[in-house]
Amino acid sequence: xxxxxxxxxxxxxxxxxxxxxxxxxxxxxxxxxxxxxxxxxxxxxxxxxxxxxxxxxxxxxxxxxxxxxxxxxxxxxxxxxxxxxxxxxxxxxxxxxxxxxxxxxxxxxxxxxxxxxxxxxxxxxxxxxxxxxxxxxxxxxxxxxxxxxxxxxxxxxxxxxxxxxxxxxxxxxxxxxxxxxxxxxxxxxxxxxxxxxxxxxxxxxxxxxxxxxxxxxxxxxxxxxxxxxxxxxxxxxxxxxxxxxxxxxxxxxxxxxxxxxxxxxxxxxxxxxxxxxxxxxxxxxxxxxxxxxxxxxxxxxxxxxxxxxxxxxxxxxxxxxxxxxxxxxxxxxxxxxxxxxxxxxxxxxx
Numbered sequence: 296x297x298x299x300x301x302x303x304x305x306x307x308x309x310x311x312x313x314x315x316x317x318x319x320x321x322x323x324x325x326x327x328x329x330x331x332x333x334x335x336x337x338x339x340x341x342x343x344x345x346x347x348x349x350x351x352x353x354x355x356x357x358x359x360x361x362x363x364x365x366x367x368x369x370x371x372x373x374x375x376x377x378x379x380x381x382x383x384x385x386x387x388x389x390x391x392x393x394x395x396x397x398x399x400x401x402x403x404x405x406x407x408x409x410x411x412x413x414x415x416x417x418x419x420x421x422x423x424x425x426x427x428x429x430x431x432x433x434x435x436x437x438x439x440x441x442x443x444x445x446x447x448x449x450x451x452x453x454x455x456x457x458x459x460x461x462x463x464x465x466x467x468x469x470x471x472x473x474x475x476x477x478x479x480x481x482x483x484x485x486x487x488x489x490x491x492x493x494x495x496x497x498x499x500x501x502x503x504x505x506x507x508x509x510x511x512x513x514x515x516x517x518x519x520x521x522x523x524x525x526x527x528x529x530x531x532x533x534x535x536x537x538x539x540x541x542x543x544x545x546x547x548x549x550x551x552x553x554x555x556x557x558x559x560x561x562x563x564x565x566x567x568x569x570x571x572x573x574x575x576x577x578x579x580x581x582x583x584x585x586x587x588x589x590x591x592x593x594x595x596x597x598x599x600x601x602x603x604x605x606x607x608x609x610x611x612x613x614x615x616x617x618x619x620x621x622x623x624x625x626x627x628x629x630x631x632x633x634x635x636x637x638x639x640x641x642x643x644x645x
Contacts, residue, residue, distance in 0.1 A: 300326040302380035302407075304371075306387035307414060308333045311530070312561065313386035315467055316412065319631040328378055330371075332392040338367045360424035366392045368401070375401050382642065384410045390433045399436040408642065412462065413442040420551040430455065441638055444557040445580045460641055463584065464561045465634035468626065469569035471539035479503045481574075481604055482541035484529060485562065487512045490550040494576075496520055497597035498604050502545065505529045505537065538569045542614065543607055545600075546575035559584065567591065567625040572618040574603060584629065590621040 301320050305313030308331045317329040338344070345363040371393055375383070383402050388411075389395055402409040411434070419426035434440060434457055441462035442448040451459035481502045483495065487509040495502055499520040509516075510526040529537060538544060544566040552560065559580045566573040567590075575581070577593035585591045592607070594600040607614045627633075 298326070299382060300378070300380045301328075301382045301384055302375065302378060303327060303329040304332060304383060304385045304389060304392075305329055306332050306385060306389055306392060310561070312414060312464070315465075315631050316384070316386060316635065319467075319635045323632060323635065328380075330374065332366065332389075335366050335370065335392075337365045341365060360428040362391060362425075362428075364391065364393050368393055368397045371398070372401055375405050375407070379405060380407050382408045382410060384412060385437075386412050387415045388413075388429065388433060390429060395433040395436045408438045409436060410638075410642065411437045411440045412638075413440060413444075413447065413459075414464070416442065416447050417444060417552045417555055417557055420555060434459075439642060441641070443559065444555070445559075446555050446557050462634065462638055463559050463580070463629075464564050465629050465631040466561070466564040466568035466625070467631055469535060469538070469565065471535055471569050475536070475539035477540055477542050479537065479541040480608055481543040481545050482537055483545040483547065484534065484537065485547065486528075486549075487526075488549045489515070490553060491547045492516055492520075494547050494597045494600060497601045499523065501604055501608070503537075503541075534565075535569065538566065538571050541571065542611075543604060544571040544573050545604075546573065548576055548578070553578075556580075563591075564625065564629055567621040567629070570618055570622040572607065572614045573621060574600070574607070576600075585621065585624055589617060590624045592617060 303313060303317040303320070305317070307313055314329065317327050320327040389398055399409065416429065419429055434451060434455065438458065440451060440457055440459040442451065442459055443462065443464050445461045448459045448461040451457040481498060483502055483504050485491065485506045487506065492512060492515055495504065496517060499517055502523055504524040505527060507526060507528045509524045513521055546560065546562045546566065548557070548560060553576065556578055557580065559578065563573060563575055573591040575591065575593055577595050581587065581593060587593055592603060594603055
């Protein structure tokens with residue numbers, strides 16, 4: 296019997312996703328170590344060497360993309376040799392930290408299966424050269440690709456013949472602080488984005504907003520909505536307190552995600568994990584995960600959003616029933632434990 300040992304290379308540790316995936320693997324009985332790529336010392340004179348490398352690359356290819364990996368392969372080679380993992384799971388991406396081809400060689404030498412959990416490719420859609428680089432230089436190194444986006448997984452599989460499959464986000468169950476007065480009508484937590492601004496204006500007097508990159512967009516935002524914005528990201532216990540105080544948790548996908556027909560982001564699972572009533576913009580991917588109108592609800596337009604916010608604020612009993620059903624569905628199907636087991640079933644060496 297092969298004993299699995301996972302090495303999680305976390306490329307997006309600014310959010311807790313990679314840490315939660317590693318914790319879940321460990322709790323489910325798999326030996327697991329996590330390497331935080333963002334918390335490592337950069338190679339010497341990185342900024343200067345990176346700038347020089349970009350200049351040289353521009354001379355060779357004016358339309359190409361080049362990024363000097365921030366970390367040296369020596370530290371990773373030593374770690375892989377010492378730990379001898381059977382599986383190396385990259386969270387997000389690796390190209391910003393290590394050369395993908397070098398990682399492929401190390402994995403092959405150590406007979407480790409190389410996996411990617413693509414959590415961020417939609418963030419590259421408006422960065423054409425970088426997205427092409429990611430597709431051509433990183434994605435082909437993996438034995439298996441799991442993408443948070445059904446659209447992205449299909450695109451990788453059908454246009455590049457890559458071994459990609461759909462694996463949406465998950466979450467840990469969240470226990471909210473008890474006896475909280477629900478004085479927030481509608482809570483939206485997320486960064487500033489043009490589409491979000493346009494949608495939120497429809498409920499400007501019924502929404503409370505937290506997140507970064509809002510103040511820079513204030514010239515586009517009404518004074519009424521500005522007054523309801525706190526331009527600061529929130530995570531962890533502070534987020535949980537806000538969720539506990541909210542009657543409606545609103546999710547609005549960013550413009551690039553929405554344009555790619557991908558609306559299943561991390562906030563959806565955090566909201567139902569906490570037992571909150573979730574109202575999110577509609578996308579077809581949601582219909583495979585939740586029963587719309589019974590476990591969560593959706594809107595198609597800003598006008599419909601305003602109507603549903605008004606309706607659910609007036610119908611507490613129905614709102615509570617949907618929230619309870621959504622939480623029950625989450626506990627059955629969408630915890631990180633369930634999600635990781637789905638991943639392992641599709642992993643050849645498991």
